[in-house]
Amino acid sequence: MAKTIDVSDLDIYYGSFKAVEDVTLTMASRSVTALIGPSGCGKSSFLRSLNRMHEVIPGARVEGKVIMDGRGLYDVDVDPVLVRRDIGMVFQRPNPFPTMSIADNVLAGKRLNGKRMNRAEAAEIVERALVSANLWNEVKDRLRKPGASLSGGQQQRLCIARALAVEPQVLLMDEPCSALDPISTTAIEDLIHTLKERYTIVIVTHNMQQAARVSDTTAFFNLAGAGRPGHLIESGSTPKIFSTPDNPATEAYISGRFG
Amino acid sequence: MWSTGTATQQTSQTGRRTVADPFFAGLTRAAATVILLALAGVAAFLCSEAWPAVTAPSDRIAGGDGLVAYLWPLVFGTLLAAALALAISAPLAIGVALFISHFAPRRLALLISYVVDLLAAVPSVVYGLWGIFYLAPKLSHIYSWLADHVGWLPLFAGPASVTGRTILTAGVVLAVMTLPVISALSREVFLQTPRLQEEAALALGATRWEMIRMAVLPQGRSGVVSATMLGLGRALGETMAVALVLSASGLVTFNLISTDNPSTIAANIALQFPEATGIQVNTLVASGLALFVITFVVNFAARGLVARSSKSEGS
Structure with a gap:
């Protein structure tokens, strides 16, 4: 299921503004890559460029290569809609569809593929995705209730279930816990641990402890100043980045001296 | 120093609030009351003026068959014209709104929204004139084609009106008039x-x-339902355009393209009022009361619909 993503020489633009410059990074399969760095350093833009969500903002574009499974995601014959079906995404704030029930939320992506499902198939997909997202036991008796009736942490796990239901190769998470309380955060982090056995996971986080807890590889982004593009400063195995980073800026950021 | 400063500021704020808050609360309450009084005043006027027509013997009402027989074709015509208008304009307006909000490049979207807003500003009498002198003659050709080819449908049974001044033409004119309201709000x-x-x-x-x-x-x-209801309100109450375009005979029929067309309440009042005297005036006011009630019922039904659908969504 899981696939490796290779990014080389990636530049990300908003109109004429270059937000991220010259990033080369490999995100290994069946592992968690954490992207850390101060606000505005381009880590979220970088994450969104991995499933071509960056370009839904008017004027936004990228230059460079993003390769998964031997294919460039930005090749001319690649449909961004299909890329997004392979590379799921979880957002900063939980965003279940408010008019849909819990079950319908999980099935939303599956229905897009236009496949007819009978009732039993649909029920099985719902159960499997919710079990994977560690939410099944909490909601199995109220699958017909609206998704918005859940707590914030449950909603975020519902969004993860929704992303998993389409059986993606890769799961991108954009600060998935920043709107959640500590208990829900722990639940999501535990979930990330189990999910990495099956998926490639890339997570953006502002929480250094979280990066240290959940990730195998850490990539530190920084920018030279406001209005300048963000760069990838350093990447490596998480224990190394957090104990003996090569770059003094990385150490300064991790030890809390700035950012 | 700093903390005492905020403390005094807070006291002075609460001090001012004790005067300002009740003042504004009273002001807004007064505004709300005026609205209710105005509505109640209109309703009271309509009821008292319509009462003589309700109690009058049926042979004194125009047509000679009583008030209900007089009102029924008008109510029917009003609802039919409005329904035709919405059937045409609502899908179109929603399409326009979606195009502007989600498909068109920004500059084109701005241009189109501007033009659509402009449509709302055109006086209805202009639409009426356009309906008579341009739209009706053009549509009459289509009507005769419809009568020839799909005449088996009761809607297009014909014989087609030569002037084109039918209830369907009125519906098309009303559709153009309701389009900007619905599409601007939906957008x-x-x-x-x-x-x-x-x-x-x-x-x-x-x-x-x-x-x-x-x-x-x-x-x-x-939101779209509310927008459509506002459009419906305009279609139900529109007077001038319908009075100009529609050549009415007061018949209740679903034949949309013939020379026999029901009139609408508003247009009928505008056309009859200048020559009405005595009980005729009361009859017209009674028809106005009917329109008032229809508008009310439609609005409440729409609100109920919106409330029910949002409740079933549970959000």
């Missing part, structure tokens, strides 16, 4: 779709149209 509703919801759909691999069906339309549904 605003669609633009308010949370970006997060749209991105949720896109990130699942939705195409633009699938994203609209998943995120934009469900969010906007109650």
Whole structure:
């Protein structure tokens, strides 16, 4: 299921503004890559460029290569809609569809593929995705209730279930816990641990402890100043980045001296 | 120093609030009361002036068959014209609103919204003139074609009107007039779709149209219903354009293209009032009361519909 993503020489633009410059990074399969760095350093833009969500903002574009499974995601014959079906995404704030029930939320992506499902198939997909997202036991008796009736942490796990239901190769998470309380955060982090056995996971986080807890590889982004593009400063195995980073800026950021 | 400063500021704020708050509360309450009084005043006037027509013997009402027989074709015509107008304009307006909010490049979207808003500013008498002198003659050709080819449908049974001044023409004119109201409001509703919801759909691999069906339309549904109701209000009450365009004979029929057309309440009042005296005036006021009630019922029904659908969604 899981696939490796290779990014080389990636530049990300908003109109004429270059937000991220010259990033080369490999995100290994069946592992968690954490992207850390101060606000505005381009880590979220970088994450969104991995499933071509960056370009839904008017004027936004990228230059460079993003390769998964031997294919460039930005090749001319690649449909961004299909890329997004392979590379799921979880957002900063939980965003279940408010008019849909819990079950319908999980099935939303599956229905897009236009496949007819009978009732039993649909029920099985719902159960499997919710079990994977560690939410099944909490909601199995109220699958017909609206998704918005859940707590914030449950909603975020519902969004993860929704992303998993389409059986993606890769799961991108954009600060998935920043709107959640500590208990829900722990639940999501535990979930990330189990999910990495099956998926490639890339997570953006502002929480250094979280990066240290959940990730195998850490990539530190920084920018030279406001209005300048963000760069990838350093990447490596998480224990190394957090104990003996090569770059003094990385150490300064991790030890809390700035950012 | 700093903390005492804020403390005094807070006291002075609460001090001012004790005067300002009740003042503004009273002001807003007065504004709300004026609205209710105005509505009650209109209703009272309509009822008292319509009463003589209600109690009058049936042979004194125009037509000679009593008030109900007089009002029924008018009510029917009003509802038919409004229904035709909405059947044409609502889908079109929603399409225009979606195009502006989610498909058109920004500059084109601005231009189109500007033109649509302009349509709303054109006086209804101008639409009436356009209906008579341009639209009706053009449509009459289509009507004769419809009568020849799909005449087996009761709607197009014909014989087709030569002038084209039929209830369907009135419906088309009303559609053009309600289009800007519905599309302007729907556009605003669609633009308010949370970006997060749209991105949720896109990130699942939705195409633009699938994203609209998943995120934009469900969010906007109650807003679109409200917009349509406002359009319906305009279509029900529109006077001048219908009075000019429609050549009415007062018959109750679903034949949309013949020379026999029911009139609408508003147009009928405008046309009859200058020559009405005595009980005729009371009859016209009674028809006005009927329109008042119809508008009320339609609005409440729409509100009920919106409330019920949002409750079943549980949000």
